[in-house]
Amino acid sequence: MSKKFFEERGDQSAVKAEIIQKYFATWANIILPTAQRYGGGKIAYIDLYAGPGRYKDGAASTPLLVLQKAIENPSLSGALVALFNDMDVNNTQTLQSEIDALLGIEKLKYKPEVNCNAVDHDAEEYFATTKLIPSFTFLDPFGYKGLSLRLVNGVIKDWGCDCVFFFNYNRISLGISNPMVQSHMAALFGDDRAAELRKNVEGVKPALREQMILEELTQALTEMGGKFVLPFRFRNDKGRLTHHLVFVSKSFKGYATMKGIMASASSKADQGVASFAYSPADSSMPLLFELTRPLDDLEGLLKKEYAGRTVSMLDIYESHSVGRPYLSKNYKDVLKKLEDAGDVSVVDPDGKPRRSNSFADRLMVSFPKVKK
Known part of the structure; x- marks a missing residue:
């Protein structure tokens, strides 16, 4: 065989x-x-x-x-x-x-x-x-x-x-x-x-x-x-x-x-x-499989799971990505989008100047509490 x-x-x-x-x-x-x-x-x-x-x-x-x-x-x-x-x-x-x-x-x-x-x-x-x-x-x-x-x-x-x-x-x-x-x-x-x-x-x-x-x-x-x-x-x-x-x-x-x-x-x-x-x-056959919007899904998952918490980008990636298809880049893209939209606040704990279009692992992300 x-x-x-x-x-x-x-x-x-x-x-x-x-x-x-x-x-x-x-x-x-x-x-x-x-x-x-x-x-x-x-x-x-x-x-x-x-x-x-x-x-x-x-x-x-x-x-x-x-x-x-x-x-x-x-x-x-x-x-x-x-x-x-x-x-x-x-x-x-x-x-x-x-x-x-x-x-x-x-x-x-x-x-x-x-x-x-x-x-x-x-x-x-x-x-x-x-x-x-x-x-x-x-x-x-x-x-x-x-x-x-x-x-x-x-x-x-x-x-x-x-x-x-x-x-x-x-x-x-x-x-x-x-x-x-x-x-x-x-x-x-x-x-x-x-x-x-x-x-x-x-x-x-x-x-x-x-x-x-x-x-x-x-x-x-x-x-x-x-x-x-x-x-x-x-x-x-x-x-x-x-x-x-x-x-x-x-x-x-x-x-x-x-x-x-x-x-x-x-x-x-x-x-x-x-x-x-x-x-x-x-x-x-590009239409063979059901189309999804996985980054939109990730945005919702992060808002729900980390509501009211402040967590580093690295901690989010290590705790949330296991068993999911997302890479570090996907998390950074979504978090940057949320930051640009004013949906999360981001602070560099080292006080270093931020490079444009980047999202370092050390950055601390604060998610608002979910409104009831």
Whole structure:
């Protein structure tokens, strides 16, 4: 099945690879100085479903792209520990050959490790019980076998550890109602949640079914320690949902960084607010989806939630943006609009002169009380 997946690289695979590459590079730049100062100076990239390294059209897949980033960066080439795994021996042999042939691979201080193992209970146990160096882990199973809450928790439990996993929505949505794969659904959602979800989604319309499944997944990940969860949707050329990339982190900084990357990868934005989705249909069928005015919604939300309070721009962003599609820029745009309209008052606690058309993180925003 993975052989079919790697036959050729489509637009969705290219977008997925771009998101992973960009986050890895940014994450490494953030984490590496602290790792060098207080740790052993190592950081890791882990891919447990690595594939053969290239698609049949010759395009490099994520493992090779990540290694190329490391080769190009002298600081990273001396610190990166890369761990690749695939359960298909043909994939691992091909991947090893592709890695060995990379131009400049000798610049890496630590030779990339390629293993051939099933992602199973033993893998769960290893990551649950092993203290990891700062690591960015990518889990990209073709379906859902091996993907579990315990595995995700294992790879993010230590400092500086983040994870992105491929969530095959179509297969998982079918699996929830299939008694033959209940053990896999329980591993992914938890026993009680999987049973409750199976009962609640029966006969529900597709859009609501997706919301219910994602909500339960997010709640399960949050409860086990993944404080910040961010899904990115992929739709086909008819606009139908196919799968998600799901980011999990314990760090708001990581969450905000990935949010910016996923926003830039989105194929659609309304009022400057990204859809956090990629679909060829967004350009070919622009009226396919319901139109909204998300910045107008944000304005109303802020007026209601912060009524009678004085809060800094940064505190508003960190407390209000989690679970919502808004970026820091969106908050600044709305707050500037409210200030210009006289709906909020803004003070710089440092007394510094304000630059025109800017809204610094430190600015204190006072919202009026809601009139009864």
